[in-house]
Amino acid sequence: MTKPESKDKPWGGRFSEATDAFVERFTASISFDRRLYLHDIQGSVAHAKMLAKVGVLTEREQNDILTGLEEIKQEVEDGNFDWSVQLEDVHMNIEARLTEKIGVTGKKLHTGRSRNDQIATDIRLFLRDEIDLISAELQRLIGGLADLAEREAATIMPGFTHLQTAQPVTFGHHLLAWVEMLKRDYLRLHDCRTRVNVMPLGAAALAGTTYPIERHLTAELLGFSGIAENSLDAVSDRDFAIEFCSFASLLLMHLSRFSEELVLWTSAQFNFINLPDRFCTGSSIMPQKKNPDVPELVRGKTGRVYGDLMSLLTLMKSQPLAYNKDNQEDKEPLFDAVDTVKDCLKAYADMVPSIQTKPVFMQEAARRGFSTATDLADYLVRGGMPFRDAHEVVGKAVAFGLSEDKDLSEMSLAELQQFSAAIKADVFDVLTLEGSVQARNHLGGTAPEQVKAAVNRTRQWLQEP
Ligand code: ARG
Numbered sequence: 001m002t003k004p005e006s007k008d009k010p011w012g013g014r015f016s017e018a019t020d021a022f023v024e025r026f027t028a029s030i031s032f033d034r035r036l037y038l039h040d041i042q043g044s045v046a047h048a049k050m051l052a053k054v055g056v057l058t059e060r061e062q063n064d065i066l067t068g069l070e071e072i073k074q075e076v077e078d079g080n081f082d083w084s085v086q087l088e089d090v091h092m093n094i095e096a097r098l099t100e101k102i103g104v105t106g107k108k109l110h111t112g113r114s115r116n117d118q119i120a121t122d123i124r125l126f127l128r129d130e131i132d133l134i135s136a137e138l139q140r141l142i143g144g145l146a147d148l149a150e151r152e153a154a155t156i157m158p159g160f161t162h163l164q165t166a167q168p169v170t171f172g173h174h175l176l177a178w179v180e181m182l183k184r185d186y187l188r189l190h191d192c193r194t195r196v197n198v199m200p201l202g203a204a205a206l207a208g209t210t211y212p213i214e215r216h217l218t219a220e221l222l223g224f225s226g227i228a229e230n231s232l233d234a235v236s237d238r239d240f241a242i243e244f245c246s247f248a249s250l251l252l253m254h255l256s257r258f259s260e261e262l263v264l265w266t267s268a269q270f271n272f273i274n275l276p277d278r279f280c281t282g283s284s285i286m287p288q289k290k291n292p293d294v295p296e297l298v299r300g301k302t303g304r305v306y307g308d309l310m311s312l313l314t315l316m317k318s319q320p321l322a323y324n325k326d327n328q329e330d331k332e333p334l335f336d337a338v339d340t341v342k343d344c345l346k347a348y349a350d351m352v353p354s355i356q357t358k359p360v361f362m363q364e365a366a367r368r369g370f371s372t373a374t375d376l377a378d379y380l381v382r383g384g385m386p387f388r389d390a391h392e393v394v395g396k397a398v399a400f401g402l403s404e405d406k407d408l409s410e411m412s413l414a415e416l417q418q419f420s421a422a423i424k425a426d427v428f429d430v431l432t433l434e435g436s437v438q439a440r441n442h443l444g445g446t447a448p449e450q451v452k453a454a455v456n457r458t459r460q461w462l463q464e465p
Contacts, residue, residue: 008086009086009087009088009092010087010092010095010096024085024086024088025085027088027325028085028088028089029088029089029090029328029331030083030084030085030087030088030089030090030093031085032331032332032335033089033090033119033122033328033331034076034083034090034093035090035126035331035335036090036122036123036126036331037073037076037081037090037094038073038076039121039122039123039125039126039129040090040091040094040118040122041069041072041073041094042125042222043118043121043122043125043201043222044065044069044094044109045066045069045221046201046218046221046222047109047112047113047201047218048062048065048066048069048109049062049066049217049218049221050213050214050217050218050221051108051111051112051211051213053214053217054211054212054213054214055212056111056112056211056212057108057111061105061108064102064105065098065102065105065106065108065109067102068098068101068102068106069094069098071101072094072097072098072101075097081093081097084096089115089119089328090122091115091118091119091122092115095107095109095110111211112202112204112209112210112211112213113201113204113209114203114204114205114206114235116203116204116205116206116235116322116323117200117201117202117203117204117205117231117234117235118201119327120200120203120234120235120237121199121200121201121222123241123330123331123334124196124197124198124199124200124224124240125222127196127240127241127244127334127338128193128196128197130338130342131189131192131193131196131244133342134189134338134341134342134345135186135189135190135193137342137345137346137349138182138185138186138189138251138345139186139462139465140345140349141182141345141348141349141352142179142182142183142186142458142462143459143462144349144352144353145175145176145178145179145182145352146176146179146455146458146459146462147353148172148175148352148353148355149171149172149173149175149176149179149451149454149455149458150172150451150452150455151172152170152171152172152175152357153170153172153448153451153452153455154170154172154448154451155170155171155172155357155359155362155363156168156169156170156171156359156362156363156366156433156434156437157169157170157171157174157272157362157363157365157366158362158365158366158369158371159174159371159446164369165365165366165368165369165370165371166371167371167372167374167375167436168366168371168372168433168436168437168446169437169446170437170446170447170448170451171357171362172448172451172452172455173445173446173450173451173454176451176454176455176458178254178258179458181254182251182254183458183461183465184250185247185250185251185254186465187465188246188247188250189244189247189251190465192240192243192244192246192247194225195239195240195243196240196243196244197223197224197225197226198224198225198226198227198228198240199215199218199219199222199224199226199227199228200228200234200235200237201215201218201219201222202215202218202227202228202231202234203228203231203232203234203235204231205235205322205323206231206232206235206321206322206323207231207232208231215227231322232321232322233321233322235322235323236319236321236322236323236324236327238312238315238316238327238330241312241330241334242309242312242313242316244334244337244338245305245308245309245312245333245334245337246309248305248308248309248337248338248340248341249302249305249306249309251341251345252298252301252302252305252306252340252341252344253302255298255299255302255344255345255348256298256299256302258295258298258348259295259296259298259299260295260299262275262292262295262355263292263295263296263299266292270361270365271358271361272357272358272361272362272365273355273356273357273358274355274356274358275292275294275295275351275354275355275356276354276356277290278354279292279293279294279347279350279351279354280292280293280294281293294347294351297347298344298347298348301340301343301344304336304340305336305337305340305341307333308333308334308336308337308340309333309337311329311333312330312333312334315327315329315330315333363433366433367407367409367433368407370398370401370407370408371433371436372408372409372430372431372432372433372435372436373394373397373398373408374394375430375431375435375436375439376390376394376397376408376427376430376431377390377391377393377394378390378430379423379427379430380393380394380420380422380423383422384422385420385422393419393420394419396419397411397416397419400415400418400419408431409428409431409432413425413427
């Protein structure tokens with residue numbers, strides 16, 4: 001076999017020696033951009049149809065190209081496509097194979113196009129598909145949380161600030177806090193999609209093309225809702241990928257906080273919930289262990305997604321217009337963010353419906369932490385005492401409770417009355433946990449009735465987010 005020469009490359013015309021073997025490997029992207037083959041073919045099909053429509057390709061040439069591309073797609077899917085590093089990237093691999101299959105017509109496909117607008121188009125088509133999958137998965141998770149919130153609408157647990165017991169809340173209400181975060185993530189993703197769904201094709205290398213192209217036609221064939229206005233911006237812009245990674249970073253930050261709570265709650269110290277065995281693993285040395293690996297890993301994966309965002313921001317910050325080879329480095333971080341988001345969402349959407357609560361322990365934890373102290377203060381205020389004075393009175397009662405190892409609700413009326421004569425027998429209605437959560441019965445409050453109403457609103461939102 002003869003040694004390959006640079007002049008054998010699709011761009012080899014002006015070269016007189018072969019590419020250095022290391023440089024060939026160093027500059028190639030085929031090891032990772034072959035993942036875009038489907039979207040590359042999709043873009044080429046639309047481009048060829050447009051070229052035929054405007055008379056740059058004949059009907060026959062168009063048909064040969066479409067048949068060839070269809071066969072190539074099949075070859076890739078069957079694992080019969082021979083990807084070559086010499087051919088650098090997914091675009092040239094497919095084009096070379098097309099020419100091998102259909103002859104000289106294959107060389108006409110690239111008319112009025114450059115790899116610069118081609119790659120920008122491929123990534124957008126790829127990301128648009130992935131966004132639609134991620135969007136559906138996010139909805140599945142939100143739906144699962146709403147179902148669980150409904151089931152646990154009246155389950156009482158301690159609510160925390162500073163991770164210290166603060167006031168009783170319902171578990172359903174706590175779950176719906178996560179729903180709110182995820183709804184914002186969903187809307188951010190949706191907004192990002194509008195800027196992903198813009199077509200660069202037609203920008204060619206950077207300045208547009210001399211052929212009578214019909215960009216509207218190509219855009220319509222590819223389902224793009226907009227066309228990039230400026231050819232220089234079209235080939236260089238990667239904002240949409242950065243926006244996706246920003247969305248991904250916020251989402252993972254939320255899932256990481258969620259994970260942190262699940263990890264705490266499965267511990268013997270909290271003992272609030274149980275995760276089924278299928279979402280946990282054991283220890284090779286400590287036979288008693290059941291570890292919450294899935295939430296821990298999601299928490300851990302958050303860092304790599306932040307890294308993907310940082311990579312892309314840094315990749316773009318010093319690039320002059322228009323396309324630069326730097327942009328080849330956009331794919332791996334983007335792919336990584338997409339894959340990580342999909343895996344983490346799947347893990348959570350599968351796991352959430354199976355979270356088992358331990359209501360007795362949750363209730364007991366809420367009872368132990370003087371969580372109805374604010375309710376006692378509010379009771380005194382309703383009797384006419386200024387809030388600051390009420391705060392002082394209850395603080396003294398709590399100090400007494402600490403020394404006697406008694407919660408407020410466990411003290412006798414006489415004991416409570418040491419701190420204020422305004423305390424009457426009806427005080428015990430407000431010192432119960434149930435009374436406390438039921439009393440916060442307004443929009444956004446923790447009362448079971450409000451949880452059920454919020455679940456219904458979430459379900460409505462899911463119909464038309
Ligand atoms: N593999 C390249 C990338 O991923 C495709 C575009 C290359 N264009 C060029 N003029 N070298 O960005």
